[in-house]
Amino acid sequence: MSISLDEVRHVARLARLDLDESELMAFQGELNQLLGHFGDIQGVDVSGVAPKPHAVALQNVWAEDEPRFGLTREQALRNAANSRAGLFIVPTIIEE
Amino acid sequence: MLTQLTAAETAAKLRSREVGAVEVAQAHLDRIARLDPEFKAFLTVHPERTLAEAEAAQKRIDAGEAGPLTGVPIAIKDNVSTEGVPTTCASNVLKGYVPPYDATVVSRLREAGLVSLGKTNLDEFAMGTSGENSAFQVTKNPWGRDLVPGGSSSGSAAAVAGELAPLSLGSDTGGSIRMPAALCGIVGYKPTYGRVSRYGLVAFGSSLDQIGPFGRTVEDAALLAEAVSGYDPLDSTSLDVPPVSTEALKDGNVRGLRIALPRQFMGEAIQSGVREALEAALDVLRREGAEVSEIDLPSVAVGVTTYYIIAPAEASSNLARFDGIRYGGQVEGDGHIGVVASTRGGLFGHEVKLRIMVGTYALSAGYYDAYYNRAQQVRAVMAAEFETAFQEFDLVVSPASPIVAFPVGGLSQDPLALKLLDLCTIPANMGGFPSLSIPCGYADDLPVGMLLNGPVGQDERLLQAAYAIERALPWGYRRPPMP
Numbered sequence: 001m002s003i004s005l006d007e008v009r010h011v012a013r014l015a016r017l018d019l020d021e022s023e024l025m026a027f028q029g030e031l032n033q034l035l036g037h038f039g040d041i042q043g044v045d046v047s048g049v050a051p052k053p054h055a056v057a058l059q060n061v062w063a064e065d066e067p068r069f070g071l072t073r074e075q076a077l078r079n080a081a082n083s084r085a086g087l088f089i090v091p092t093i094i095e096e
Numbered sequence: 097m098l099t100q101l102t103a104a105e106t107a108a109k110l111r112s113r114e115v116g117a118v119e120v121a122q123a124h125l126d127r128i129a130r131l132d133p134e135f136k137a138f139l140t141v142h143p144e145r146t147l148a149e150a151e152a153a154q155k156r157i158d159a160g161e162a163g164p165l166t167g168v169p170i171a172i173k174d175n176v177s178t179e180g181v182p183t184t185c186a187s188n189v190l191k192g193y194v195p196p197y198d199a200t201v202v203s204r205l206r207e208a209g210l211v212s213l214g215k216t217n218l219d220e221f222a223m224g225t226s227g228e229n230s231a232f233q234v235t236k237n238p239w240g241r242d243l244v245p246g247g248s249s250s251g252s253a254a255a256v257a258g259e260l261a262p263l264s265l266g267s268d269t270g271g272s273i274r275m276p277a278a279l280c281g282i283v284g285y286k287p288t289y290g291r292v293s294r295y296g297l298v299a300f301g302s303s304l305d306q307i308g309p310f311g312r313t314v315e316d317a318a319l320l321a322e323a324v325s326g327y328d329p330l331d332s333t334s335l336d337v338p339p340v341s342t343e344a345l346k347d348g349n350v351r352g353l354r355i356a357l358p359r360q361f362m363g364e365a366i367q368s369g370v371r372e373a374l375e376a377a378l379d380v381l382r383r384e385g386a387e388v389s390e391i392d393l394p395s396v397a398v399g400v401t402t403y404y405i406i407a408p409a410e411a412s413s414n415l416a417r418f419d420g421i422r423y424g425g426q427v428e429g430d431g432h433i434g435v436v437a438s439t440r441g442g443l444f445g446h447e448v449k450l451r452i453m454v455g456t457y458a459l460s461a462g463y464y465d466a467y468y469n470r471a472q473q474v475r476a477v478m479a480a481e482f483e484t485a486f487q488e489f490d491l492v493v494s495p496a497s498p499i500v501a502f503p504v505g506g507l508s509q510d511p512l513a514l515k516l517l518d519l520c521t522i523p524a525n526m527g528g529f530p531s532l533s534i535p536c537g538y539a540d541d542l543p544v545g546m547l548l549n550g551p552v553g554q555d556e557r558l559l560q561a562a563y564a565i566e567r568a569l570p571w572g573y574r575r576p577p578m579p
Contacts, residue, residue, distance in 0.1 A: 003457070008453070011453050011456050011457050011460065012441075012453065013437075014456050014460065015412060015440075015452050015453060015456040016416075016419075016433065016436045016437045016440055017437060017440050017441045017444070017449055017452065017453070018429065018434075018437035018438045018440070018441030018442070019441050019449070023441075023449075026446075027449070027450060027453055030450055030511065031450075031453060031454065031457065033511075033512055034404060034454060034512070035457075037400075037401045037404075037512075038401060038405065038458075038467055040397075040398045040401045041398050041401055041402055041405070041470055041471060041474045042470070043398070044395055044398060044473075044474045044477055045477075046470065046473035046474060046476075046477060049473045049476050049477055050473070050476060051469055051472030051473050051475075051476060052472055052473075052475045052476035052479060052526075053303060053472055054303050054333070054528075055289035055290070055303055055304060055525065055526070055527065055528025056288065056289045056290050056333075056335065056528040056552055056553075058290075058332075058333065058335075061332045061333075063329060063332075071196050071197070075196035075197075076196070076422075078194070078196060079192075079193050079194065079196075079422065079423035079424070080421070080422055080423065081420060081421065081424075081425070081426035082421075082426070088421055088422060090421055090432060091429075091431055091432040091434070091435045092431060092432070093431070093432045
């Protein structure tokens, strides 16, 4: 099993990673090296085994529904690349 | 010298007024100023803040309100949020980021009166085995300036081994505390998943991540775990059980201890010097009355593969938050998605991007069942094999690292070989059980770590066994050959 350069490009787009051609080719090689081993786990007998998504499973963790203080607007905005009038400034999303 | 004392010794001298907290803090700050330009263990030091915290600690000591570690200095891995102090994860994506809140462990350190020295280097976003993936600097191992300290908690381990700090906190997703502890010749402990709050730890693999302590002795690591552990409503995976207790650290006897040694962890992948050191240590324990039996844990042979599906999958989701909009750096691009993709493509390092790519691929349509779901099933099998072993044995032991500290750049041309070094440490993250590395001998004059694994939730028993083993081994703690 191997991954083509177009597939690498597709995965990079899904992951929102802008990569140049030389990086894409480097990742193709490294991904193929790793994916070559992914088949190893097919050899383990997992019939009837439920997947284990957590290290130590808990159930129904609820928090009391009561108000408490969070970050102030100023604190939340302090690390933003761009803010104005108490708002995050984002690049244009809706076209004219 | 004050910097050579263990945390427990320092705390005792502080309580008896033999030394002052400011004096202790200043001794460490002076040593950091002198040696860290070479070690490069710290990303941030803040002497004024440190001295102010030391003064506050001294007031508590003077008022008779000192806890077990009040006034003792500590270093904190730079993926743990500290209000008002930069927290970068050693990544250009978070360069200049100053958290508006403290992680729960940091609040608890403050409540316990520990004195923060600063933030330590790591592999970017805790992704690495050697410590070489930091975007800013490569930390040196105090055992040899051309050697890697191990990763990802490279700076936290080197700081404690190099006596820049008696204690530090790291984080462990696949071995990131225990691997550098082994390579630097100190104690590194990953508690049971959920016993230490992850609130404020920058997430990597949320089902695997756990914060834990480094110290030069088991007692020091246990005391720090006691200070930061315990239920936290801010972390919904936090276990509602009491903090890790150090009460059990009284009995230093290994007699009757039932130890399992999995054959899969003593094979070809393990350097002969490491194997010999571990076997010599186990011989000592046998003579002291412990029972050592070889067992089989077949699924650990695919542990690294399983990990490199699950951890990147979780990372690809967790790291989606770094979009350059709300915090961190931003790179120009075309429109919203362009800005996000340029920022991520331009500011994440190579290894981080690789893992995001692997995870995105493993979770994408058509591959989810074959890879991610299957890996979670193998994870269940692996955890069950250990649970079965723990019904019969107190401990499952192995080398912590298959090899001793190696030269900087020595394995960077072979990324897969680096990843395979996590062979022995990964199962504890998969199963959530507590796991600890202690120095157990030396190969080529470099430290070898013994990994001790215990059943989920039984951290106190694990620490007690580690404490007894530490006492039984005749080699004692050896200081690295440094200035």
